[in-house]
Amino acid sequence: MALLEIDNLVARYGRITALEGISLTVEEGEIVTLIGANGAGKTTTLRAISGLVRPASGAIHFAGRDISRLAPNEIVRAGISHSPEGRHVFPRMTVRENLELGAYTRTSKAEIAEDTARVLEIFPRLGERFEQKAGTMSGGEQQMLAIARAMMSRPRVLLLDEPSLGLSPKLVQTIFAVIRDINARGTTILLIEQNARQALAVAARGYVLEVGTIVHSGPAADLAASEAVRAAYLGGAA
Amino acid sequence: MTLAARITSSLPAPLRTQRGKTALAFAVALVLPFLGHNGGFTNFLADAGAFVLLALGLNIVVGFAGLLDLGYAAFFAIGSYSFAMLASPQFGIHLPFWLLLFIASGIAAVFGILLGAPTLRLRGDYLAIVTLGFGEIVPQTFLNLSQWTGGPNGIGSLDQPAIGPYKFGFDALPYYFMVLGLIALAVWVANNLRTSRLGRAWMAIREDELAAAHMGINTTTTKLAAFAMGASFSGLAGCALASKLQLVSPDQFGFNVSVFILAMLVLGGMGNIPGVIVGSLILSALERFVLPQGTNFLHSLHLNLDLTNSRFLIYGVILVMMMLFRPEGLIPSSQRKAELHAADDDPTAAAHEQTLYTEGVA
Numbered sequence: 001m002a003l004l005e006i007d008n009l010v011a012r013y014g015r016i017t018a019l020e021g022i023s024l025t026v027e028e029g030e031i032v033t034l035i036g037a038n039g040a041g042k043t044t045t046l047r048a049i050s051g052l053v054r055p056a057s058g059a060i061h062f063a064g065r066d067i068s069r070l071a072p073n074e075i076v077r078a079g080i081s082h083s084p085e086g087r088h089v090f091p092r093m094t095v096r097e098n099l100e101l102g103a104y105t106r107t108s109k110a111e112i113a114e115d116t117a118r119v120l121e122i123f124p125r126l127g128e129r130f131e132q133k134a135g136t137m138s139g140g141e142q143q144m145l146a147i148a149r150a151m152m153s154r155p156r157v158l159l160l161d162e163p164s165l166g167l168s169p170k171l172v173q174t175i176f177a178v179i180r181d182i183n184a185r186g187t188t189i190l191l192i193e194q195n196a197r198q199a200l201a202v203a204a205r206g207y208v209l210e211v212g213t214i215v216h217s218g219p220a221a222d223l224a225a226s227e228a229v230r231a232a233y234l235g236g237a238a
Numbered sequence: 239m240t241l242a243a244r245i246t247s248s249l250p251a252p253l254r255t256q257r258g259k260t261a262l263a264f265a266v267a268l269v270l271p272f273l274g275h276n277g278g279f280t281n282f283l284a285d286a287g288a289f290v291l292l293a294l295g296l297n298i299v300v301g302f303a304g305l306l307d308l309g310y311a312a313f314f315a316i317g318s319y320s321f322a323m324l325a326s327p328q329f330g331i332h333l334p335f336w337l338l339l340f341i342a343s344g345i346a347a348v349f350g351i352l353l354g355a356p357t358l359r360l361r362g363d364y365l366a367i368v369t370l371g372f373g374e375i376v377p378q379t380f381l382n383l384s385q386w387t388g389g390p391n392g393i394g395s396l397d398q399p400a401i402g403p404y405k406f407g408f409d410a411l412p413y414y415f416m417v418l419g420l421i422a423l424a425v426w427v428a429n430n431l432r433t434s435r436l437g438r439a440w441m442a443i444r445e446d447e448l449a450a451a452h453m454g455i456n457t458t459t460t461k462l463a464a465f466a467m468g469a470s471f472s473g474l475a476g477c478a479l480a481s482k483l484q485l486v487s488p489d490q491f492g493f494n495v496s497v498f499i500l501a502m503l504v505l506g507g508m509g510n511i512p513g514v515i516v517g518s519l520i521l522s523a524l525e526r527f528v529l530p531q532g533t534n535f536l537h538s539l540h541l542n543l544d545l546t547n548s549r550f551l552i553y554g555v556i557l558v559m560m561m562l563f564r565p566e567g568l569i570p571s572s573q574r575k576a577e578l579h580a581a582d583d584d585p586t587a588a589a590h591e592q593t594l595y596t597e598g599v600a
Contacts, residue, residue, distance in 0.1 A: 052451060072452070073451070073454045077454060089449070090442060091446075100438065104439065
């Protein structure tokens, strides 16, 4: 059984159906990407997994357990961490305080210290800015902090929503390198991206979402090569 | 150098620490009533102390958790009436005062949860409007339930606190010392809460509720805990003030009381415990001394202006001035200062902050 399994998930906002019965799986150790245009339902999918949107129907299994009725804080404790779109760092708190809040669900001080050291190893920049208020940092630094903070709950699955949004091309490279690094250290990742080319390059498998329905899925390399996906999401026959 | 920094640097070394300053403040508070030449001053101190308790309680809700509550006087009313009903001839119940401190703050805390629960999904303006509504409903309810609450007359002949055979009587001094003890307790509790896990969760919700939920913070219970803790402080204040006045009546808990307490926070510095205490004392003093004395002074100049009647105008002007010139309050918490003055201190920081908000919207 896959680590994360979504089965026929339907989500609605009032009368608007955002997800019309999608199914996807993420295996332990994989990077899986979910690509699609604005409004396709990518963020809704992640919000449903982390309990912030209640599914109208369908099931979400994590490590064999149905988590679709759990509260967001219970889902974090279960081992799923979500770095939201737009970063949402705590702007008036320092890097240290942001990371401490990332470890909110945990109690062992030794383990938290260990994980702080680990994320600072992945993001040396955050170590330099350790006592700086997050709101005074650049967009790229804030994105790093948002990912580092999500890592502090020591998740088995990390959900990343648009980590490259609004970053310079060079920083986009850095962020994707970090995503690979985190995955290589053993964290499973479900990645949402508008930057489909980059996302398919780091991911093992991908799903393409169009207005609430999965229209393509398969190994990332196949999707990147597919005519239909190239035309819609990779800027034509580039 | 700011005035506060100048005062601090003139203190002997052991008093410069937070603990030293706190001890000094309480030492001054202990001798303060003996500096006044009449009982009126002690009476003022006891009343002002009760409002310090209220401000410390509201500070948990608004300052720590960022939940704008415009109806805090409702909990003050509930705490006061709880005491009045259980320590008066009204029902012939006369529970001991010291037990009632716990009971009244417990009842207020339960109502904090009950009135907080329907507001959980609301933020900002909407939360303010609903709490404003509760602030009106609660005193109105006490007014209308006249078979239990005495209606507009309220409940009188309340029991006085006593320590063994010693009854507090009608002199304000013992009440003042009791309130001072309660303030010490409240400061200790508030300060421990601030640095606790719960306190960090409150601040996370204040900063960004969505992100707080992503961190695994249970936003429902955390917000309810803020309402409950904040309300419990008003239960203490309610017991103290009701027992001192020997009376509760619905007109003591109007909207203006909620605003008065909120203004104390804005003036002193939201989220900062010493700031809230200072703001509270300044407004109480303004209400009790400055406005009446000012009116007398104007009369002596043959100006027939009654400042006490225009006090809300004057508070309004003070609040507007604060917002314009020192929005973080007289003694700000470091985070509010950082938020509101980033531009003055560091232009690049301000530019970054600008990027943060514009990118956040994009």
